[in-house]
Amino acid sequence: MVEVGAGGTEQARYEREVIHDNVAYRLEQLYLGDASLVFGRIDVRSTEDDQDPSYYIGRVAVADEKHEPVVVDWRAPIAEAFYRATGREPMGLSLRRHFATRGRTLLGLEDEVFAEGGLDGQKAHADVGQIRGQGALFAALEESRTGRLGDIVGTIQAEQDDVIRSEMPGVLVVQGGPGTGKTVVALHRAAYLLYTHRFPLEGQGVLVVGPNRLFLGYIEQVLPSLGEAGIELAVLADLIERVAISGPDQQAAARIKGDLRMVEVLSRAIAERQRPLREDLRVGYGAQTLTFDLESSERIVAEARRRYRTHNAARAFVTRSFWEALAASARRPVKIPALREALRRHTLVREALEWMWPVLTPAQFLNDLYGARAVLHHATRGLLRASERAALFRPRSESSVDVVWTVDDVPLLDEARALLGPRPRHGQKDEVRTYGHIVVDEAQDLSPMALRTLRRRSLNGSMTIVGDIAQSTGAWAHDDWDGIVEHLPTRRPHRMVELTVGYRIPAPLMRVADQVLALAAPGLKPARAVRDVGDEPRSVMAGEEGLIAAIVNMVIEERDAVGAGNVAVICPHSVSGDLDEALTRAGIEHGTATRRGLDTQVTVVPVRMVKGLEVDASVVVEPAAIVEQEPQGLRSLFVALTRSTRRLALVHERPLPPFLELADPSAS
Numbered sequence: 029m030v031e032v033g034a035g036g037t038e039q040a041r042y043e044r045e046v047i048h049d050n051v052a053y054r055l056e057q058l059y060l061g062d063a064s065l066v067f068g069r070i071d072v073r074s075t076e077d078d079q080d081p082s083y084y085i086g087r088v089a090v091a092d093e094k095h096e097p098v099v100v101d102w103r104a105p106i107a108e109a110f111y112r113a114t115g116r117e118p119m120g121l122s123l124r125r126h127f128a129t130r131g132r133t134l135l136g137l138e139d140e141v142f143a144e145g146g147l148d149g150q151k152a153h154a155d156v157g158q159i160r161g162q163g164a165l166f167a168a169l170e171e172s173r174t175g176r177l178g179d180i181v182g183t184i185q186a187e188q189d190d191v192i193r194s195e196m197p198g199v200l201v202v203q204g205g206p207g208t209g210k211t212v213v214a215l216h217r218a219a220y221l222l223y224t225h226r227f228p229l230e231g232q233g234v235l236v237v238g239p240n241r242l243f244l245g246y247i248e249q250v251l252p253s254l255g256e257a258g259i260e261l262a263v264l265a266d267l268i269e270r271v272a273i274s275g276p277d278q279q280a281a282a283r284i285k286g287d288l289r290m291v292e293v294l295s296r297a298i299a300e301r302q303r304p305l306r307e308d309l310r311v312g313y314g315a316q317t318l319t320f321d322l323e324s325s326e327r328i329v330a331e332a333r334r335r336y337r338t339h340n341a342a343r344a345f346v347t348r349s350f351w352e353a354l355a356a357s358a359r360r361p362v363k364i365p366a367l368r369e370a371l372r373r374h375t376l377v378r379e380a381l382e383w384m385w386p387v388l389t390p391a392q393f394l395n396d397l398y399g400a401r402a403v404l405h406h407a408t409r410g411l412l413r414a415s416e417r418a419a420l421f422r423p424r425s426e427s428s429v430d431v432v433w434t435v436d437d438v439p440l441l442d443e444a445r446a447l448l449g450p451r452p453r454h455g456q457k458d459e460v461r462t463y464g465h466i467v468v469d470e471a472q473d474l475s476p477m478a479l480r481t482l483r484r485r486s487l488n489g490s491m492t493i494v495g496d497i498a499q500s501t502g503a504w505a506h507d508d509w510d511g512i513v514e515h516l517p518t519r520r521p522h523r524m525v526e527l528t529v530g531y532r533i534p535a536p537l538m539r540v541a542d543q544v545l546a547l548a549a550p551g552l553k554p555a556r557a558v559r560d561v562g563d564e565p566r567s568v569m570a571g572e573e574g575l576i577a578a579i580v581n582m583v584i585e586e587r588d589a590v591g592a593g594n595v596a597v598i599c600p601h602s603v604s605g606d607l608d609e610a611l612t613r614a615g616i617e618h619g620t621a622t623r624r625g626l627d628t629q630v631t632v633v634p635v636r637m638v639k640g641l642e643v644d645a646s647v648v649v650e651p652a653a654i655v656e657q658e659p660q661g662l663r664s665l666f667v668a669l670t671r672s673t674r675r676l677a678l679v680h681e682r683p684l685p686p687f688l689e690l691a692d693p694s695a696s
Contacts, residue, residue: 056257058088063253064129066099067182070110071123080122085110087181088255102181103223111189118142126161138163159558160185169531172593173644175626177247179254180212191525192217196225196465198520201509202494205555206670207532211640212250214467214494219254221465232464232487234259239470243640245625264478268441271391277436279659281419282503285436286475289411291443297397297407298339298447302385304329309380311371316358324353325384338449346385387451390444391428399424439477446484462487470640471495471512473502479515489517498549499639499667501660530555532642534562537676541669543687548662567678575681576610579649582679583616586645587630589675593644594629598668600653601634608632635664638671645675652682
């Protein structure tokens with residue numbers, strides 16, 4: 029269809045490329061890899077004597093040559109009953125069938141039969157237990173982890189479906205404990221909204237923000253498996269272009285950089301760059317000497333501040349007013365275009381304009397602010413303590429292009445961009461990209477300044493905010509959702525939903541974590557585990573061989589126990605390097621969180637980076653050190669204890685914290 033052949037026109041070649049790109053994009057959307065296309069079927073009760081019509085539910089819609097549906101997209105309205113029907117509310121169904129699959133292999137079926145107008149006594153458990161397709165669900169849960177998060181499209185439960193299909197406008201907050209599926213539910217919600225509101229979301233864009241790049245690599249396959257390849261995945265640093273971003277700041281600096289007082293600090297510092305001259309400017313022009321006096325510079329600066337909301341937008345006004353005032357000082361009439369052309373490169377003129385009202389990028393502005401103690405003192409006077417001011421100082425770099433910023437600088441760079449505005453002739457490149465819907469995962473650690481950054485990206489206030497207050501471990505750990513929501517769009521009242529059922533973590537492991545939860549976040553109720561049985565957790569105290577050797581031995585045991593599954597060695601940051609070297613010496617193939625992600629069977633993960641991940645087995649190193657070394661030690665330990673779907677082992681040299689002594693009656 030798109031062959032041009034010899035002598036084809038330019039238009040024909042262009043059309044060929046457009047068609048080719050469109051087809052390639054559509055094929056990418058439809059590619060399912062090894063995932064099964066169909067995972068369920070519903071029979072809708074007919075009002076006549078005819079046979080009940082059946083609909084197969086799958087990842088993408090498929091029609092036959094007569095355009096009749098063969099497979100219904102899981103997001104279509106008719107598929108809603110597959111996830112929500114109960115015996116008491118059958119939603120018109122007579123039968124619901126779940127297919128248990130591994131890849132494209134059918135392992136079994138599970139049928140639920142609905143009596144007309146009421147509950148089939150044989151299937152009463154469907155309402156009581158609130159678990160749909162239990163066989164298919166358990167088969168999926170018992171699959172070995174691959175180092176990539178999988179979708180749950182075939183096993184979505186009712187409370188999860190409520191979140192996924194919730195209305196789009198406004199801010200939806202989803203609180204969910206470990207294993208409740210909040211991350212994968214949020215991703216399915218993004219796919220559902222894009223399907224349901226294709227116009228306008230396809231043009232406006234959907235953004236998913238995660239806590240770090242390890243997490244993004246972990247979730248990157250979920251949305252393509254659901255037929256949505258156009259949703260953007262990012263960390264906060266990706267929202268700031270043309271600057272280099274590295275790791276986090278020290279705790280004290282991170283805390284102050286996330287504080288809302290920094291808005292006033294930056295505003296003051298920008299105002300300091302809007303200043304009248306310190307003395308009259310005199311410059312020769314032909315036989316005349318032109319003068320730009322202090323009174324004119326004061327008037328222009330004051331007027332520019334009054335007229336313009338952003339700093340860079342006023343530069344053209346200041347420049348134009350400068351030339352007008354300079355021309356007005358001439359004894360004989362002067363044409364401004366000729367004057368400007370003659371003097372615009374003059375050193376004194378350029379210095380005067382740069383002094384009065386420089387054009388600034390966010391990086392230039394922050395580089396100057398951080399590197400000048402006098403400017404910092406003036407901008408923070410009455411707002412920050414001396415110790416907080418000192419935490420902001422860093423030596424000024426000769427060029428802002430060479431500065432490597434921290435992730436905690438990102439909200440300040442963005443705030444500076446909002447205050448400075450686009451540079452002249454760089455408007456479109458400097459504009460903030462906005463999105464029709466934003467999903468934010470692990471939002472419980474975001475500072476007020478980071479939340480302002482996300483709010484600016486929201487086109488219409490539509491956001492899904494996901495997290496667990498009990499897992500708040502950063503410099504800006506929050507104790508409730510109110511302190512988060514207040515910094516988000518307020519066009520509509522926010523909605524709060526809690527996921528209460530834990531699918532990933534078996535009850536024996538959850539009981540250990542719940543002892544920590546009672547101290548880390550006493551106001552939160554633990555999730556109810558659907559799997560009552562599982563391997564009991566173990567603890568091993570290092571002997572004469574030392575801690576590192578004991579960890580290596582435990583890793584070998586756990587690796588052998590999980591077969592094709594994966595193992596995470598979750599440790600304090602201080603021992604991650606030693607562990608990496610020890611595993612290498614022992615000949616154990618492994619990766620680290622910053623190298624190869626979870627692509628290897630064994631991965632060393634500092635506890636600060638493990639949030640949001642799930643593995644088959646966890647080896648948690650030195651719980652007492654995690655509690656002591658992390659800013660939110662108890663919550664960090666809670667996170668570490670809730671990553672595994674099958675096995676948990678604690679390896680320690682120091683005594684376990686007292687609240688864990690009774691967690692494992694078989695502790696050695």
